[in-house]
Amino acid sequence: MFNRLALCTRLPARIRLLNHVSSTSSRGFSQAKFVLPRPHGKSFAHRSELKQAKRIVVKLGSAVVTRGDECGLALGRLASIVEQVAMLQNQGREMMIVTSGAVAFGKQRLRHEILLSQSVRQALHSGQNQLKDMSVPVLEARACAAAGQSGLMALYEAMFTQYSICTAQILVTNLDFHDEQKRRNLNSTLHELLRMNIVPIINTNDAVVPPPVPNSDLQGVNVISIKDNDSLAARLAVEMKADLLIALSDVQGLYDSPPGTDDAKLIDIFYPGDQQSITYGTKSRVGIGGMEAKVKAALWALQGGTSVIIANGTDPKVTGHVITDIVDGKKIGTFFSEVKPAGPTVEQQTEMARHAGRALASLLPEERGEIICCLAELLTEKKDEILSANRKDMELATATGRLSQPLISRLSLSTAKLNSLAIGLRQLAVSSRNSVGRVLRRTKVANNLELEQITVPIGVLLVIFESRPDCLPQVSALAIASGNALLLKGGKEASNTNKILHQLTQEALSIHGVADAVQLVSTREEVEDLCRLDKLIDLIIPRGSSQLVRDIQRAAKGIPVLGHSEGVCHVYVDVDASVDKAIDVVKDSKCDYPAACNAMETLLIHRDLLRTPMFDQIIDLLRAEQVKVHAGPRFASYLTFSPSEVKSLRTEYGDLECCIEVVDSMQDAVDHIHKYGSSHTDVIVTENENTAEQFLQQVDSACVFWNASSRFADGYRFGLGAEVGISTARIHARGPVGLEGLLTTKWVLRGEGHTVADFSEQGSMKYLHENIPVPQGTLN
Numbered sequence: 001m002f003n004r005l006a007l008c009t010r011l012p013a014r015i016r017l018l019n020h021v022s023s024t025s026s027r028g029f030s031q032a033k034f035v036l037p038r039p040h041g042k043s044f045a046h047r048s049e050l051k052q053a054k055r056i057v058v059k060l061g062s063a064v065v066t067r068g069d070e071c072g073l074a075l076g077r078l079a080s081i082v083e084q085v086a087m088l089q090n091q092g093r094e095m096m097i098v099t100s101g102a103v104a105f106g107k108q109r110l111r112h113e114i115l116l117s118q119s120v121r122q123a124l125h126s127g128q129n130q131l132k133d134m135s136v137p138v139l140e141a142r143a144c145a146a147a148g149q150s151g152l153m154a155l156y157e158a159m160f161t162q163y164s165i166c167t168a169q170i171l172v173t174n175l176d177f178h179d180e181q182k183r184r185n186l187n188s189t190l191h192e193l194l195r196m197n198i199v200p201i202i203n204t205n206d207a208v209v210p211p212p213v214p215n216s217d218l219q220g221v222n223v224i225s226i227k228d229n230d231s232l233a234a235r236l237a238v239e240m241k242a243d244l245l246i247a248l249s250d251v252q253g254l255y256d257s258p259p260g261t262d263d264a265k266l267i268d269i270f271y272p273g274d275q276q277s278i279t280y281g282t283k284s285r286v287g288i289g290g291m292e293a294k295v296k297a298a299l300w301a302l303q304g305g306t307s308v309i310i311a312n313g314t315d316p317k318v319t320g321h322v323i324t325d326i327v328d329g330k331k332i333g334t335f336f337s338e339v340k341p342a343g344p345t346v347e348q349q350t351e352m353a354r355h356a357g358r359a360l361a362s363l364l365p366e367e368r369g370e371i372i373c374c375l376a377e378l379l380t381e382k383k384d385e386i387l388s389a390n391r392k393d394m395e396l397a398t399a400t401g402r403l404s405q406p407l408i409s410r411l412s413l414s415t416a417k418l419n420s421l422a423i424g425l426r427q428l429a430v431s432s433r434n435s436v437g438r439v440l441r442r443t444k445v446a447n448n449l450e451l452e453q454i455t456v457p458i459g460v461l462l463v464i465f466e467s468r469p470d471c472l473p474q475v476s477a478l479a480i481a482s483g484n485a486l487l488l489k490g491g492k493e494a495s496n497t498n499k500i501l502h503q504l505t506q507e508a509l510s511i512h513g514v515a516d517a518v519q520l521v522s523t524r525e526e527v528e529d530l531c532r533l534d535k536l537i538d539l540i541i542p543r544g545s546s547q548l549v550r551d552i553q554r555a556a557k558g559i560p561v562l563g564h565s566e567g568v569c570h571v572y573v574d575v576d577a578s579v580d581k582a583i584d585v586v587k588d589s590k591c592d593y594p595a596a597c598n599a600m601e602t603l604l605i606h607r608d609l610l611r612t613p614m615f616d617q618i619i620d621l622l623r624a625e626q627v628k629v630h631a632g633p634r635f636a637s638y639l640t641f642s643p644s645e646v647k648s649l650r651t652e653y654g655d656l657e658c659c660i661e662v663v664d665s666m667q668d669a670v671d672h673i674h675k676y677g678s679s680h681t682d683v684i685v686t687e688n689e690n691t692a693e694q695f696l697q698q699v700d701s702a703c704v705f706w707n708a709s710s711r712f713a714d715g716y717r718f719g720l721g722a723e724v725g726i727s728t729a730r731i732h733a734r735g736p737v738g739l740e741g742l743l744t745t746k747w748v749l750r751g752e753g754h755t756v757a758d759f760s761e762q763g764s765m766k767y768l769h770e771n772i773p774v775p776q777g778t779l780n
Contacts, residue, residue, distance in 0.1 A: 043307040044243070045339035048329040048526070050307065053243040055094040055194070057306075058085060058323060059233035063250035064313035065101035072108040073101055073152070077319055079159055081248075084323040085199065086163035093327075094194045096240070098202045098233040099152070103141050106148025110139055145206030156201050166198045171205035177235055190240055204232055234297035238304030245306050246326055247294055248313025253334035254278070254295065268345060269335050272299055298336045308336040331529035341523060349519040350487055350536040354460050356516035357485025360509075361436055361457050367512050368436075369429040372477045375508035376425035379473060382504060383418050389496040390469065397493050403467065406595035406654040407545075410468040411494055417470055420716070425477045428721025428739065432481030435739055442772040446765050449751045450772075455743040457483040459538035462559075463724060464527055464552060466491035466544035472501045474722040475541070476518050480509070481721075482742040486518045487537065489530060491544075495522075527552065534558035541724045541737075546652055562737060564702075564728040566652045566678040567597030569710045572604040572669040572695070574686035579614045581707050582685045583621055588709035589683065591625045595654050597726060598681050598703075598713040602632075602649065602659045604669045610638055610662065625656065632661030649676040666691050670698045677701065679728040681713040702728050702735040 044050055060081065067074050078101075089095045153169045160167045170189065176182045193200050230247065237245040255264040256278050267278070298308040309326050311333025313319060318332070326332050344352065360368065379386070390413040397403045397411060436455060443451040461484050465471040472488060479486035490498040502520040509515045521530070531540060531552060540559050542552045546566040553561050571589050573582045589600035609615045622629055630646040631639065646659045649672075663669045666684070673682050681703040684695040692706040703713040703726075713736060715723025720738030727733050733741030758765040 043302055043305055043336075043338055045337060046329075047331065047335055050244060050309075050327055050329050053093070053307070053327060055096075055240065055242045056088065056244045056246065056327070057096045057098060057233055057237045057240070057242045059098040059229060059245065059247040060100060060313065061229065061247070061249040062100040062104070064248045065099060066104040073105055073155070074314075075155075077314065078155070080320045081313065081323065082156070082159040083163070084321065086160060086165050087324060088327060089165055089197070089199060090163065096190070096194075096200050096202065096236070096242070097156075098229055098236060099156075100203070100229050102148040102152050102203060102206060103144045104148065105152045105155075106144035106146065107139055109147050109151060110144060142207050149203070149207065152203075153201060160199060166196075167201050168193050168198050170200055170202045172202065172232065173205050173208065177239070183239070187239060190236075202232070202236060204229060228293055230294045230297040231300075234301040234304075234306075234308075237301050237306040237308075242306050244327070245298070245301050245308045246323060247298065247308065247310045248322070249291075249294065249310060250312065250314045251291070251310075252312045252315075253310050253332075254291065265347075267334050268331060268347060269337050270295075270298075271337060271340050272302065302336045302338060309333045310336075330526065331532065343522070346487075346521050346523055346530065347533070347536065349521065350460060350485075350533065352516040353485035353487055353519045354536070356509075356514045357457065357460065357483070360480065360485070360512075360514045360517045361483030363483075363512055363514070365433040365435065365437075368480055368483065369432050371480050371508050371512060371514075372425050372429040372432065374511055375473060375477060375480075375505060376422040376429070378504040378508060379418050379422045379425070382500070383415060386418065386497065386500055386504075387413060387415070389500045390494075392496045393469075393494050403493060404654075407467040407493070409593075409595045411497075413470060413497065421470055421473055424716045424722050425473065427716075427719070428477050428481055431721055431739060435481055435743060436483040439774050440745060442774050444768050444770040444772055445749070446754070446759070446768050449749070449754050452748045452750075453745050454748060456746050457485075458742060458744050460485045460487060460536060461539050461541060461724075461742070462487045462489065462530060462533075462537045463541045463543060464489045464530070464548070465542070466548055467493055468543065469494040469497035469501060471543050472498055472520075473505065475543075475724050476502075476505045478722050478724055478739060478742055479518060481739050484742055487521060487530075488519065489521045489527065528555040531555040531559065532557055543725050545654075560732075562727050562729065562733065562741070563725050564597070564678060564680055566650070567599070567680045567726075568601050568650055568652050568676065568678040569598060569681045569683075569713075570602045570604055570669075570673050570677055571600045571683045571685065571710060572663070572666070572673075573606060573609060573614075573618070574666060574669075574684060574688065574691055575606040575608045576688040576691065577606075577609075577614070577685040578687055578707075579617060582614060583617060585683060585685050585707065585709050586618055587621055587625065588711055590622070590627060590658055591656070592709070592711050594656050596711065597652075598710050599654070600658060600683075600710050601652055602661060602676070604661055604663050604672060605635070606669075607662050607664050622658070628657040630657065630659045632659055634662040635660050638662065650678075652678075666695055667698075670695065673699055673701070680726060681705070681710045683708065683710050702726060 044052070058081070064081075065073055065078060085095050085097065149171070153167075156167050170186070172186065176186055190200055233245055233247060236242075251259050252266050254267045254270055256267055257264045294310055298310060301308050309332070311322055311326060313322060315322075318325070322332060390411075394408070394412060397408055403411065436457060438455045440453045440455065445451050461479055463471070463475045463486065465475075465488075469490065472490065475488070476486060488498070488502065498520060499522075502518070505518050506515040509517055528551075530537075532555070534557060537559055540552060540556055540561045542549045542561065542563045549563050569589070571586055573586070586600065586603060593599060603618075605615065605618075629643045631642045631644070632646050632649060636642040636645050649659060649661065651659065661672065663672055669684075679701045682699050682701045683705045684692055685707055686692050696704050696706060705712065712718075713726060715721065715736040715738045718736050718738070720736060723736040723738050724742065725737055726735060727737050727741070754765070757763055759767060
């Protein structure tokens, strides 16, 4: 650290590019340990590859660096950007900054000097109390740049010093790139600075640069006119063979029409040749470039082998992590890529699904039922192809060893599973006939003014599931039955199985021309990016581990999430329990399918049952089924030689493991469940009806059972046909979420020119609000 600080004091703070630069001796300097650079020449094809970027140029536009009043710098924003650049530099990356701001900084200084000078002169001439209104003359930009360069660099130096990073300033003009000797000198200087772990701060020398004039920007791969910092950053990135250029401005990225217009949409990925499909608006409030200049510079850099992203550097919600998020591959701004995907983007898929979903919702209930029945038939007819694809996924998962045993169990399909799925789908097809458009209530508001509340689809659903391909036909059938569009994102470990199941789903949908209503996202889309599509997606349903659900709940911004984060299910064996029922319920709850979210994780035993034949039989059962037992704190205190003590009473094992804990009473069991449970499914085993009813009333979980296995918490077993998951939320749907949970309502009012004024004190009408009986199953 001290050697590095000493280096900072020895090196010059600013380096002016001259006609000749002598080589700098590296004697006495320790070499920084860098990751080997990526071979240059081809830009990254996908955002996920940006994590490999070694050499990065960050371009800070005038709107990013400058305050809203255009006089002075946005210090808080600049400090946040410096922190991110420093973080990446300390990761072993080579960072360069192309910055604006000298003119604004100089304008602030010169205004202050002029006002101070005027006030002194007026005070001497007229007296202190007779000052006239003072006006500041228009300041020439070159003079402002000359006055602001030193202050701007001093600010960067002070900020980077907080992270033990040295900086060096380089001022350039167009001639420095067109003169071959100067160009070599610039290249040599920058490489030497990067070698010594110094962050170069580069800017056009606005104190001497001539005003920009119209000229040809693109004259070939090796020539681009330097007339603003966009073109400077692009030229510099190509010259230095940078992996990535991040251009920060005051807009979210590139839009297909001017931002702020009604139909403007942010372009996620921009490809060469797409510039004809967009129209440009005005340039930013400060600076001499505009979006058209940024696009031209970005395409030129892309042609030279540097990946480019244009993003917003002024939004306070993202400024603190915009650069690091881009390098992490998150979907921010517009990514320029030369590789166009074979299929549609996820945004296009969502639009296709929404459009087809509306057509699906308008079908007759019988037609939606036919689609589901067709899918059920295909699951049995094509079982050999499905199981073959599933074997490929299983073999790959086993060979890589990346999946835990519970996830491998969920990945596996069998003939029995497919038959069970088909039965559930046929059951759902029958119940779907009274779903969309069902009249829930009808009210006579006034004479000839009738109100109806009817069921309608939610819109576009995003279901994210890992490892369990049987989820795909279940969720698809529920979406079809409820008239919802569906976007599916499955885990790559089940990609072969998911692919064929989705093909069969679209084959079934095609019998009524709505194949696009269910889309499978197969692009390299990050889950976190999908959760940001709040303008396109109406509900997210995660199916997978508790960690997956928690991650999605955190990532979802403005989109409701339906699901549960954990399945910590309890079985309480009461003092009045039947031995046979206790044995059967405990065995089935834990051992039938340990990986399921409705499997028992904690067994609560009444204290009076310890050292009784019933207790011994339960322990023998668990031992025979090879269930690993963890002792809760109270249970461990009763034993001389206890099993391993539980690390947490909130653990979801998802395997042949469980916790045993001792409680004093039914009330004690309820308190334990409320403290350590996840509000999923909890069970009491007892012959005492009064005790059971108290348990059923008091336990605040989505599913509460008496003398029945926790494994019954399932949409198919409840008669729902299928489920999208189990919700532990306290609004909308709760418990196994089937068809009803995927519907919302709308109000339909039919009148004959009625107005609210008709019902005022001076009006001629009065409200009646008479409920009209609605026969069960009535459709709108």
